[in-house]
Structure formats: structure tokens, C-alpha cells
Amino acid sequence: MTETTGTFVVTHAESESAVVRDVETAQVHTLASNPGLEVHDVLEATVAPDPPLEVTWQVVEVDDRRSIDLVDSDLEPTQLEKELAADADIGDLIQEERAGTGEIHVFRVPEDEVEAAAQDVLDDEETVARAARLEAVRVEVRRSPEDGVLSVRYLPD
Numbered sequence: 001m002t003e004t005t006g007t008f009v010v011t012h013a014e015s016e017s018a019v020v021r022d023v024e025t026a027q028v029h030t031l032a033s034n035p036g037l038e039v040h041d042v043l044e045a046t047v048a049p050d051p052p053l054e055v056t057w058q059v060v061e062v063d064d065r066r067s068i069d070l071v072d073s074d075l076e077p078t079q080l081e082k083e084l085a086a087d088a089d090i091g092d093l094i095q096e097e098r099a100g101t102g103e104i105h106v107f108r109v110p111e112d113e114v115e116a117a118a119q120d121v122l123d124d125e126e127t128v129a130r131a132a133r134l135e136a137v138r139v140e141v142r143r144s145p146e147d148g149v150l151s152v153r154y155l156p157d
């Protein structure tokens with residue numbers, strides 16, 4: 001095994017160890033120690049096998065570190081997001097780039113499943129990994145149960 005450089009999201013953290021996942025390859029690395037990491041932290045870093053057994057990894061260099069805030073917003077999707085969803089079928093995903101950086105994902109879901117869908121997005125490890133890939137630091141989930149619209153906003157700040 002050799003060292004790996006990439007963007008990693010912390011999926012599990014304890015005082016003695018942590019688990020990070022490469023957001024591009026989905027490869028998981030168990031760290032032999034925890035250098036102060038918390039779940040949902042994102043690292044632009046290099047990890048290497050931890051000697052002598054090389055069954056765990058260590059962080060050898062950190063170029064950048066940030067946290068991803070997951071926000072269960074009480075706001076409704078914007079008018080634009082509702083318009084994007086209006087022509088979509090249930091289950092469709094519409095991706096819209098934001099001005100600047102980030103993305104907005106809009107879903108049509110059955111009206112009685114909007115709350116569960118919002119919770120699924122907030123609980124999904126891939127939501128944080130996608131935010132890391134998009135260089136977002138905040139993920140805001142908005143919903144409109146009466147319209148069957150769920151929006152996920154990946155925001156740079």
C-alpha cells in the first residue's frame with residue numbers, strides 16, 4: 001500500500017481512531033489515531049499506511065480542513081425550485097448549478113413522503129461526500145409537503 005492524496009470525509013470518529021472515505025473513489029481508510037477529527041469533517045489530505053503492520057492508516061499531511069453543516073431548514077423551496085419540479089415526474093432529480101459555486105438538487109416525491117425523504121437526505125453519508133466534491137460547507141434541505149417538492153442546496157458558505 002502507498003500513500004493516497006485526495007478529499008476525504010470523516011464518517012466515524014472516536015477519541016482513539018477515525019474512519020475517512022475518499023469522496024472520489026469511495027475507498028475507506030481506518031485511521032490508527034484521531035488527530036482531532038469529527039464526523040462530517042472534510043480533509044484535503046494525504047494518508048499513508050501506519051507502520052509496522054500497515055492495516056490502519058495515518059494522516060501525514062492536511063492541506064485543508066472544513067466541516068459540512070447539515071441544515072434541516074424550516075424554509076420552503078424557492079419559487080425557482082418549485083418551478084423546476086413542476087414538470088418533473090415523481091422520483092426525478094433536477095440538478096441546477098448555482099451562480100458562483102454549489103448546486104441545487106430538486107426532487108419530486110409523493111406528498112406523504114416528503115418528510116421521510118428529507119430525513120433520508122440528511123442521514124445519507126453521500127450527502128456529505130457530494131458536498132465535499134462540490135466544495136460546499138453547508139447543505140440546506142428545504143421541503144414543501146403540499147407540493148411534493150424537496151430541495152437540497154449545496155452552498156459554499
